Amino acid sequence: MTFADLDAHAALRAALAAHGYAEPTPVQAAVLGPELAGRDLLVSSRTGSGKTVAFGLVLAQTLLGEAPSFPPARPRAPLGLVIAPTRELAVQVQRELSWLFAESGGRVGACVGGMDPRREARALTQGLHLVVGTPGRLRDHLDRKNLDLGGAGALVLDEADEMLDMGFREELEAILGAAPEGRRTILFSATLPKPILELARRYTREPVRVAATPPGEAHADIGYRAHLVAPRERELALVNVLRRLDPASALVFRALRETVHHTAASLGERGFEAVALSGELTQVERTKALKALRDGRARVLVATDVAARGLDLPNVDLVLHADLPRDAASLQHRSGRTGRAGRKGQAVLLAAPAERFRLDRMLREAGVAAEWAPVPTAEEIRARDEERLAASVAAQAGEATEEELAVARRLLEERAPLLVAAALVRRERARLPEPEDLPDTARVGREAPVKAAERAPRRERPAAREGGVWFRVTVGREKNADPRWLLPLICRRGGVTRDEVGKIVVLPRETRFEVAKDRADEFARAARRPDPRMPAVRFDRADPPAEARRAPARRS
Template structure:
């Protein structure tokens, strides 16, 4: 079923009499029938702010930048935008058949396979009533299977940058009739190094196409890409710029690195049945932490790019269904995950910047539900994390890590509430249960017990009501406000401090070259270098706090080999708005060193 030719004109004329759609309650009946019918069948009763914003009259005929938090209904908003681009009443040439593959009218690019799959799922039910089909093209999937899907002539293709570019350059996706190109989570794709792929894809699109970008944040590199490809663009907000998701509460715990795992266990045990997403720095950290949690009794699994697609799918389905309660993820792996009822996000490693905090925390508090974002902060990182909270404009409640006594008290209260609910149910004469084996056993135990208290105590011990693990002892961190938090005596060897180097991608920087330069200049080992973030003009990296003092002494000396290269301490607050680099690809630097060492050894064995 197609759109009536005047449908969008009718909607826009209807809305043109009001100053802003953000101030109007838009009814589904005001939308074209295919869209309103699809929304009604899915149980929608109202539109979110970002969905209403893209329907404003002044967005028609413009490329859009959708700036909205995750969980705000952004996918449906993108569906409205695509529908307007491809279903308008403007005349279009008939689309010929591409014998080699597909000739779509819309292309959506996403950073991860999971986000591409989620977009396909949502856009399919929304746009199918208008006669349009969707297809997913992502890395890690079978080429023959994707070729068969493309030959089915999908009108909308959703995929990841590398695989989409591959199919386009091979001629299996003909871009000559594309009217709408959407880059979802554009900043994340740039962080992951997909700039060249994105440019190659957009360059192939038909002249006059619309190009829309969507993200919770628009850092300088994303703005530069938008300026290059968008024409007469408009920015639409799901909320006022800088407004945070009020459904998410934030709290932070000061934790010594040596107590991180114990603190995480205690936080999880406060509400062991809640679906929880735990963030760490690298893939290796995700695998290690998930294994430690599993050994402690938690139903936990890692999610990272190291997993095969089939295993990733099984892991996510187990998390959605509640088979596993804790998912340990990296920033990249979790981008685009849309899992209902994630009540907590725990940052076992603090986010690298305010944007990472926004994206991570956005996995909870979705669709109007409440969520909680919890950050474990090592003392040496407290100042940087505090500045990050300020930049993100979030109110954070600093509290001590739950103690063993607090964890047990919470467990006892849960058990009491559960038992009282069960007893109240038995008090109802209409629901009196028939005597059964357990009823008879309970009567026998009470008859034979001299004192019911020891009996109940033993039953409680066997019930393991505290959760899958025993709570841990965590040392309280004393806040010394009149001393430097980053001094040598307080710096822990597992803490990392940020540095800046005036060496970026424009000068040919990559993680391998920068790592070698930093180790040579600072006379440190690769294992003492943490996260590396390559920027356009400059880059940042982390150094283990234990060696920072000696590192600074070495890098301050002039370098005859690279006299123009300068290394200094990095203050994210000072460089706010000046192109702070985005996080580089994993893995951590010392893992990169091991990889090159293995390659070098294998090469020499081959020569021998």
């Protein structure tokens, strides 16, 4: 099948051919089916499946129709809008749509946090056919009258589930509410949890569900392996996994930004080329870290879940979950950074014994089969080093120049061949990080798994165990409040972690929640600051709700 067979717009076919696109991917073929023309779509598609080109083709179908090119762009009034969860993804999408629509005269601009809003406002005033942006910045331009969606014929929500997880429901609803009712709406989402289906029900017209990546194929190009590790040796186990697999590029996930920077520094001290990426870095710092990985100056990127999606990292060979994902959806999003566009990838998970059953459940929910194996030992790694060295020497033996052979003869005349070989081995080993001995982890691996009935009772979170301080936020059931998207919002506004938030009780017009006692004052100061993205959402202290006594603590 070709793009011509799918009746793709001629100008886009020319751009695709110029960029080496010969055949459509499954998601590109799926969204251009003749029975879907003009329909709202709810597309489930894995990362790396070619979905940016897919929704570019849908936008052309809707906005260009039979016209050979776009009309002159109108000030502040784009014809189409693409919303993405992160700056990196929005910029990546903007770049890809720019070349895709170049032949049709389409002007594509980006509006993202961390960039100069005045420059974006000027570009909007001069006129853009398509705008790609993050929810907060797009909402800001709407509020400032820099952006008018009254003439928008199509809206795309890319990775919609991630935007809800990040607490952008209010911004999304404001943007969708500002667009005309007759628009075409396309939602792309790696997973389709209940909040996404609810969003689709409210803001689309009888959407057609398109399973461009069947559940059984979502991880077909990713091999999974899991290791039991002693908690105190988790970082050492990480070293041995990296040494044994020796990936050209690896993405290591840690749960907290403090551990991200500690792990990156620790790997650097051991001789790995590692960089860190977490949410508090500036845009310049984030761009620098990603560029180091892309151009090969770094081989390991250590990151929080901010890197699980939306980053332009097409050639990651290994995803290493040094800390477990929070749920099956997060597992899919993280692991989806490898095994992209037909390339094979690996995902490795490290779990403490107490996490074994949680990980097994998560793998089942994600439909993933993982091989459980012992963590590579120092002896195995050294043996593998010898194999690599032997293979490297054998591969290069036939490529020696006359000059190199002459140097080799002189060396062998002056020194015993065995000593020359030993020096070569020593030099090769010196450039490699030393593998670690893991006595506690070896003992854990020999122990039989604990049966479910013998498991220790679930630990209470600090906020619940110690008795927290109650706060309220001015969003309730009437505005579709849900702990799934409220929790990230609470953490972001107050600068706390999930474990420092206790019970969450959703009331008709507000939501009340607990914060650990030792963080309550700091939370109050941080959450009191106005947020220009969500000026109507306010936080303040509150009395415990009547429901608190019988409401179960939120499961972290």
